Amino acid sequence: MFSRAAARALKSQSRQFSSSATRQSKVAVLGAGGGIGQPLSLLLKLNPHVTELSLYDIRGAPGVAADVSHIDTNSEVHGYPADKLDQALEGTDVVVIPAGVPRKPGMTRDDLFNTNASIVRDLAAAIARVSPKAKVLVISNPVNSTVPIVSAVFEKAGVYDPAHIFGVTTLDVVRAQRFLAGVTNSDPKDVKVTVVGGHSGATIVPLLSQTPQGKGITGEVYDKLIHRIQFGGDEVVQAKEGAGSATLSMAYAGARFTGDLLRAINGEKGVVAPTFVKSPLFEDQGIDFFSSNVELGPNGVEKIYPLGEISAEEQKLLEACLPDLKKNIEKGKKFVQQS
Numbered sequence: 001m002f003s004r005a006a007a008r009a010l011k012s013q014s015r016q017f018s019s020s021a022t023r024q025s026k027v028a029v030l031g032a033g034g035g036i037g038q039p040l041s042l043l044l045k046l047n048p049h050v051t052e053l054s055l056y057d058i059r060g061a062p063g064v065a066a067d068v069s070h071i072d073t074n075s076e077v078h079g080y081p082a083d084k085l086d087q088a089l090e091g092t093d094v095v096v097i098p099a100g101v102p103r104k105p106g107m108t109r110d111d112l113f114n115t116n117a118s119i120v121r122d123l124a125a126a127i128a129r130v131s132p133k134a135k136v137l138v139i140s141n142p143v144n145s146t147v148p149i150v151s152a153v154f155e156k157a158g159v160y161d162p163a164h165i166f167g168v169t170t171l172d173v174v175r176a177q178r179f180l181a182g183v184t185n186s187d188p189k190d191v192k193v194t195v196v197g198g199h200s201g202a203t204i205v206p207l208l209s210q211t212p213q214g215k216g217i218t219g220e221v222y223d224k225l226i227h228r229i230q231f232g233g234d235e236v237v238q239a240k241e242g243a244g245s246a247t248l249s250m251a252y253a254g255a256r257f258t259g260d261l262l263r264a265i266n267g268e269k270g271v272v273a274p275t276f277v278k279s280p281l282f283e284d285q286g287i288d289f290f291s292s293n294v295e296l297g298p299n300g301v302e303k304i305y306p307l308g309e310i311s312a313e314e315q316k317l318l319e320a321c322l323p324d325l326k327k328n329i330e331k332g333k334k335f336v337q338q339s
């Protein structure tokens with residue numbers, strides 16, 4: 001019988017000497033028992049780059065882990081209850097955070113701040129302590145504030161690497177591509193939209209003019225399409241009538257972004273996706289987090305792309321985005337300073 005220490009040493013040795021084709025990647029989901037966490041865990045179990053899946057929640061994670069672990073893909077799954085956060089985080093390469101409360105009809109994402117800011121702050125403090133080199137993917141809303149919160153917590157702990165912390169804005173891209181395909185009668189697989197800014201209402205800025213399908217759209221059709229992309233989250237919140245917000249499309253989007261990052265970590269070149277990161281693009285206006293196309297690499301953020309050419313309408317959308325985004329970012333930073 002091996003002691004726990006010997007088993008750990010063997011495991012770390014086997015991680016070190018494993019095939020160079022696919023690196024071993026341990027991925028943790030914090031909030032794995034929830035509406036997003038469960039299907040996200042399922043989709044990550046299907047990803048061949050994930051070799052170990054660590055599922056944590058204050059409620060229900062061991063059950064989700066037992067269920068998902070029966071799927072016949074080549075990864076190990078472990079579930080951790082409320083008092084086992086440190087164990088869940090040990091040795092993780094990537095941590096995805098969908099923990100926190102979702103909106104009900106009539107609420108803005110900012111209305112979630114009072115509850116979710118402290119949940120995200122405390123989880124970030126544990127990651128900074130136990131797994132400070134992990135890449136952290138933040139789904140919990142309000143993303144415009146929770147990403148600055150995670151960053152400030154890492155900074156306070158003296159382990160901050162801005163290349164490691166991401167706000168997941170992929171659902172805005174998924175919606176933009178689906179809705180644009182709908183109005184232009186195209187196949188969504190051929191539609192590639194860059195969405196920049198942040199992740200809430202007017203801070204979501206889709207750059208339709210940069211796509212062949214979107215550049216000719218004007219007038220009322222354009223206005224309605226932009227509104228639908230910016231407020232797609234509200235559409236789901238209303239349809240769910242108090243039972244929460246987008247979970248299935250979000251799990252798909254979260255798994256897609258995590259998959260992009262894992263491909264880049266495994267050495268694939270040219271993986272580019274919009275994500276909300278520490279960014280120099282609008283730093284001169286006091287806005288130091290922004291979502292734009294980012295090239296991903298083994299260390300996380302490899303290169304931040306500028307917006308490129310944008311239309312007069314998009315310039316107006318950007319002007320409306322920046323003041324709101326600035327307030328959301330400052331609110332997150334202030335929360336950690338005062339904690």
Ligand SMILES: NC(=O)c1ccc[n+]([C@@H]2O[C@H](COP(=O)([O-])OP(=O)(O)OC[C@H]3O[C@@H](n4cnc5c(N)ncnc54)[C@H](O)[C@@H]3O)[C@@H](O)[C@H]2O)c1
Pocket residue numbers: 030031032033034035036037056057058059098099100101102103112116119123138139140141142143168169170171172199244245246247250
């Ligand atoms: N970034 C995006 O595009 C996007 C999209 C959809 C939803 N969201 C956000 O994701 C969050 C989760 O949404 P959901 O629908 O899965 O909610 P949910 O209530 O179904 O699940 C949240 C889970 O978090 C868990 N949790 C709460 N506190 C925790 C803690 N301290 N540690 C670990 N787990 C904890 C809960 O037990 C629950 O299982 C919400 O804030 C929502 O607004 C973001």
Ligand SMILES: O=C(O)C[C@H](O)C(=O)O
Pocket residue numbers: 102103109141171232233234236237245246
């Ligand atoms: O709308 C929400 O509150 C959840 C999420 O941010 C979304 O865009 O669906």
